[in-house]
Amino acid sequence: MIRLQNVNKWYGQFHVLKDLNLDVAPGERIVICGPSGSGKSTMIRCINRLEEHQEGQIIVDGTELTNDLKQIEAIRRDVGMVFQHFNLFPHMTVLENLTLGPVWVLKRPKAEAEATAMKYLDRVRIPEQANKYPGQLSGGQQQRVAIARSLCMNPKIMLFDEPTSALDPEMVKEVLDVMVELAEETGMTMLCVTHEMGFARKVADRVIFMDHGEIIEQNAPDAFFDNPRNERTKLFLSQIL
Ligand code: ADP
Ligand code: MG
Numbered sequence: 257m258i259r260l261q262n263v264n265k266w267y268g269q270f271h272v273l274k275d276l277n278l279d280v281a282p283g284e285r286i287v288i289c290g291p292s293g294s295g296k297s298t299m300i301r302c303i304n305r306l307e308e309h310q311e312g313q314i315i316v317d318g319t320e321l322t323n324d325l326k327q328i329e330a331i332r333r334d335v336g337m338v339f340q341h342f343n344l345f346p347h348m349t350v351l352e353n354l355t356l357g358p359v360w361v362l363k364r365p366k367a368e369a370e371a372t373a374m375k376y377l378d379r380v381r382i383p384e385q386a387n388k389y390p391g392q393l394s395g396g397q398q399q400r401v402a403i404a405r406s407l408c409m410n411p412k413i414m415l416f417d418e419p420t421s422a423l424d425p426e427m428v429k430e431v432l433d434v435m436v437e438l439a440e441e442t443g444m445t446m447l448c449v450t451h452e453m454g455f456a457r458k459v460a461d462r463v464i465f466m467d468h469g470e471i472i473e474q475n476a477p478d479a480f481f482d483n484p485r486n487e488r489t490k491l492f493l494s495q496i497l
Contacts, residue, residue: 266310288447
């Protein structure tokens with residue numbers, strides 16, 4: 257579903273992604289962890305071209321990411337993204353946030369888009385919030401709206417960039433529960449940057465550890481956490497566990 261081949265990226269002189277190679281199978285769930293500044297966000301943002309790589313190939317569902325806008329649009333249609341800070345439109349209701357993309361990008365009739373939106377609000381367990389504005393919701397509810405908004409675009413792949421790290425502790429679980437359900441009940445390909453190790457153990461097929469722009473180690477979650485091989489992975493895990 258996703259292939260990164262010898263991907264390199266620089267911010268000016270700074271070599272942020274170093275020769276990354278990664279193959280993600282359809283339906284696979286990957287958790288990416290690593291120290292702050294190691295390039296995790298940059299890597300997943302390259303997958304839907306929020307950032308541009310300079311060398312190597314990124315292929316998403318058979319389409320290579322180049323400067324061709326048609327290809328970028330095709331890939332973005334397949335890829336949903338959930339950010340740390342929700343990124344909802346504050347001047348639109350929850351329902352309007354959820355129907356904007358389907359109506360304007362996918363050209364769905366409004367009534368159909370609203371029905372789909374309600375289905376996903378139900379799924380993330382906040383159908384009663386449909387007519388509120390994001391500012392009237394808790395952080396956990398806003399993040400669930402953001403997840404529902406992505407699902408309304410019917411993506412094949414979901415990218416999550418630290419979706420719970422801006423939340424108060426008591427709201428982390430309600431968001432993780434929704435993500436676990438999503439993983440268990442759909443065959444969606446998921447890449448999730450998170451340090452929530454319980455989540456990783458429960459849903460990940462593979463955990464990837466990044467440091468200084470490189471993929472240092474990857475393994476099935478139990479082997480990864482119980483038996484890390486690389487010294488840098490061991491140090492990192494000793495700091496977060
Ligand atoms: P992570 O998500 O693992 O914390 P990032 O991918 O956000 O790491 O950042 C990796 C490195 O690239 C960091 O050193 C960061 O300061 C730098 N960086 C990120 N975005 C930019 C940018 N737009 N311009 C310059 N440097 C950046
Ligand atoms: Mg980041």
